[in-house]
Amino acid sequence: METLQTECTPDEHTQIITDVRFRPNSTQLATSSFDKSVRLWDAANPRYSLQTYTGHTSHVMSLDFHPKKNDVFCSCDDNNEIRLWNINQYSCTRISKGGSAQVRFQPRIGQLLAAASDNVVSIFDIESDRQTHSLQGHSTKVHSVCWDVNGEYLASVSQESVRVWSLTTGECIHELSSSGNKFHSCVFHPGYATLLVIGGYQSLELWNMAENKCMTVAAHECVISALAQSQAIGMVASASNDKCVKIWK
Template structure:
């Protein structure tokens, strides 16, 4: 199974990362944007090097180089995330959460209790959000707010310095089935919500949905640098960029 690196300008594949023997479950860029991490049903985590970009600049497709492979999980690895400030990566399966030192490829901590999704707090990185079940989560760029999305409910949480979360906004709309959500990269009061049958904006200040697009969405990602939003459909194998 493989992952692909796309150029958002040319919309061409610039590198491929092939090595997992089963499906990839999660993929994350490092804070420096020079490495990619993937987790897989094959019980491994891999770190891929994209620092050597001379072939990419020549518009050649380059095979990614796996610089680290982490083994130790006894069941499928469901999610991963890079620590924003340390040489550390976190991974989870249904039984435990593992913390790995990237430089020496060693496991430095094992926390009992499984998860389906892990995300380090943006910016200050004092906390980590852990999800059990089908809920989707996403931090804002400041690390002060967290969005959680289940099929019938969207909540926005404000997280204090001690890690206590208070719900500050809540959205529940009859007939909607939510899948994922992100904070808009340019407008802090807007959320982009991916639904089973549409993609919509939620204005938190006015508590209303706006600009529905008939576009079934299974996953969303955002670039705070370019302001681009990426959406993946759940039945057409297509990724789209929005601005």
């Protein structure tokens, strides 16, 4: 990241890579793919994958690591199947239904898991293996979800709108219609708790939820497929189908 030079380009997945997540407090990361597998890598020595996790019978669409139990991660496929894995046992420990687009653990404590499938976002209690909320309101497919830094609020993005939910009540507390821009991704701003960064077609929307005001920033030449933020350095990264990644300050 200091030089922005490519260190290594390992090529082991045989089809599209759909998600990439770092293992907490580690240089390791995992990738999910259309090739029905999840692979574990070490960014300090990335030439070969460390381990391959197989068992999904369809395209693996997303994965995420538990924030505290860093030997645990989950993945979902486009057959709506969620698998919970133990890294050290190389095995799937639990299979459930309810996620086909994206899965994200609640930050810090990791008690809850948010999973998007079609136009519904389901919240699961990982410890008791039960669904606690079914967040409904989107009229089209939910592309992505993201938690705020404390894990109290969840944002969900579909092409036509962004919704922010309170996990205390299970209610939608803020909603923004796309007004023509096709929304695809979102992330809470690393420095301002009431600001949501939304990736659409070519542009970023900065949405002040408290005042319900928006600012549009031209960003890419295609859809902004993914966003990430760093609390440590206060920056946001955007990835687009135009083959570019950009860092924003």
